[in-house]
Amino acid sequence: MWSDGPVPPQRRDLRDPRGPAVARGRGARGGRAGAPRERRRASHSLESVLAETVALLDEAGEAGLNFRALAGRLGGGVGSIYWYVSSRDELLDRAADHVLGSVLDAVAPVGASEAGDPVDDLRTIAVTLFDAIVDRPWLGAYFMRNTEVQPNSLRLFEKLGQQVLRLELTPRQRFHAVSAVVGFVVGTAADMGQQPPEAVLSGEVGRDDYLAAAVDQWRALDAAQFPFVHHIADEFAAHDDADQFRAGLDLLLAGLRLQAGG
Amino acid sequence: MWSDGPVPPQRRDLRDPRGPAVARGRGARGGRAGAPRERRRASHSLESVLAETVALLDEAGEAGLNFRALAGRLGGGVGSIYWYVSSRDELLDRAADHVLGSVLDAVAPVGASEAGDPVDDLRTIAVTLFDAIVDRPWLGAYFMRNTEVQPNSLRLFEKLGQQVLRLELTPRQRFHAVSAVVGFVVGTAADMGQQPPEAVLSGEVGRDDYLAAAVDQWRALDAAQFPFVHHIADEFAAHDDADQFRAGLDLLLAGLRLQAGG
DNA sequence: TCGACTACCGAACACCGTTCGAGACCCGGA
DNA sequence: TCCGGGTCTCGAACGGTGTTCGGTAGTCGA
Structure with a gap:
């Protein structure tokens, strides 16, 4: 975890969008040129590419993001994207960090006053991060993968850490x-973000009906063999993802408070 | 989360491997037949397909799993796999549930005696699940996605729940x-399972050296801007994934104990 | 012998990430 | 004015993927 490279000197990614973004792969193929027609040329920027990537991601999910569709949205050719990004993976890395910039901005005021409760501040940041990931499941998978390209991930990590710094703990306890917190937030959010097969999006079947149908099948199980499933069936049918997340987070933070001695 | 279908009546997946496993996609293409050579035909079974899938997954990771390689290992053709499974996604779902069967077997004795501490039993199951996922990162992404095809996921969920049933909590608290616990275990394990770019596997650069290099770059950061990163740099350089996980789990379970008033 | 059913096979298809030669555009210097 | 180099754009072609589908071989009961 967080086992990656260098670091970012500045706030936000106003980093130079320079360079052909060398790729790791090698090998030579070769393309022949067709008829040299006259065409209108598009002009991009790292910023515009990332913005359009995030928009496409939000609309179609990770599976819906492909270079041809993205190029179409940008009004350009596929090859141009590789000027800014060396691979699809790096595109996702950068896109993830791009939306994390907003999260960072949103939690900027948190922890400003020494008087505030550190754990409460920690909670606020965690909830904000969670909200950003739930309806962007792809974000979870690309969070904090390559700190060299993801300065905002590292800054968010630092921000969380600064709250814990105000608790009386050993360095190891703080690290853990x-x-x-990060593991719980990212894991839970990514898990919850998995969309129901094809129900809610089409609008036909409501989320509640969908859940109710699933629960009905749970209830059909042998009660002797699945006592717990029966026990929580009602809760599950009526549950709210955000509440569920916060309840778990509070359990974790209660444990932390206990460890910090108060 | 866990918003899916039907349920399994029996232990383990000795379910009927019948049917051409209808796919959702439609559309017609058409293949021409080549020279009708005489060939030795292979014969499979759902069990053997899943076993070989897991083996391939363990060797090459999720990216290395493709139908042609899998068919080659099975000594058959690509099309045959679709007799048992309707898509790659379902193959992963079933493969995940397949290895979860071993987890279920491993924790079978847990919680047998009423005298034991429920939270300790919960911890044992969680740790076992974690161990199964860490070196199988793909498992995390496919855990408990489609209970219709993943009976063992549901059974593991039930098993965890049965321990919580022994605590004095409301149904809602138990559900949460x-x-x-599931969110934390799966999320953390999936996160930790991401392999370092190309270092350890090739055997050239040791994990410790790799971590040390990353930490060096962290240390190069401005100490005033990144106090926490500096604070935990040593811990990170020497950290053990399993310890880190257990520390977080214990925080969560401490909070749970507190809630249960014991 | 005959059909129906089960299981297997692999060529063909659509689509995907990625490469690379070929330009277009801009600009400072000769 | 022309030159040359750097920056950026383009899209055909490549190798690879999941998936489909017509066809076929084996099996078994009638």
């Missing part, structure tokens, strides 16, 4: 605490 | 507790 932040790791746990 | 199990959800939190």
Whole structure:
């Protein structure tokens, strides 16, 4: 986890959008040129590419993001994208960090006053991060994968850590605490973000009906063999993802408070 | 989360491997037949397909799993796989549930005695699940996605729940507790399972050296802007994934104990 | 012998990420 | 004015993927 490279000197990614973004792969193929027609040329920027990537991602999910569709939206050719990004993976890395910039901005005021409760501040940041990931499941998978290209991930990590710094703990305990919070937030959010097969999006079947149908099948199970499933069936049918997340987070933070001695 | 279908009546997946496993896609293409050579035909079974899938997954990771390689290992043709499974996604779903069967077997004795501490038993199951996922990162993404095809996922969920049933909590609290544990375990394990770019596997650069290099770059950061990163740099350089996970889990379980008033 | 059913096979298809030669555009210097 | 180099754009072609589908071989009961 977080086992990656260098670091970012500045706030936000106003980093130079320079260079042909060398790729790791090698090998030579070769393309022949067709008829040299006259065409209108598009002009992009790292910023515009990332913005359009995030928009496409939000509309169609990770599976819906492909270079041809993205190029079409940008009004350009596929090859141009590779001027800014060396691979699809790096595109996702950068897109993830791009939306994390907003998260960072949103939590900028948090923890400003020394008087505030550190754990409450930690909670606020965690909830904000969670909200950003739930309806962007792809974000979870690309969060904090390559800090060299993801300065905002590291800054968010630092921000969480600064709250924990105000608790009386050993360095190791602090490290574990932040790791746990991040793991829980990202894991839970990514998990919850998995869309129902084809129900809610089409609008035909409501989320509640969908859940109810699933629960009905749970209830059809042998009660002796699945006592717990029966026990929580009602709760599950009426549950709210955000509540569920916050309840778990509060359990974790309660444990942390206990460890910090108060 | 866990918003899916039907349920399994029996232990383990000795379910009927029948049917051409209808796919959702439609459309017609058409293949021409080549020279009708005489060939030795292979014969499979759902079990053997899943076993070989897991083996391939363990060797080459999710990216290395493709139908042609899998068919080659099975000594058959690509099309045959679709007799047992309707898509790559379902193959992964079933493969995930397949290895979860071993987890279920491993934790079978847990919670047998009423005298034991429920939270300790919960911890044992969680740790076992974690161990199964860490070196199988793909498992995390396919855990409990489609209970219709993943009976063992549901059974593991039930098993965790049965421990929580022994604590004095409301149904809602119990539901949230199990959800939190599952979210934390799966999320953390999937996160930790991401392999370092190309270092350790090739054997050239040791994991410690790799981590040390990353930490060096962290240390190069401005100390005033990144106090926490500096604070935990040593811990990170020497950290053990399993310890880190257990520390976070214990935080969560401490909060749960507190809630249960014991 | 005959059909129906099960299981297997692999060529063909659509689509995907990625490469690379070929330009277009801009601009400072000769 | 022409030159040359750097920056950026383009799209055909490549190798690879999941998936389909017509066809076929084996099996078994009638």
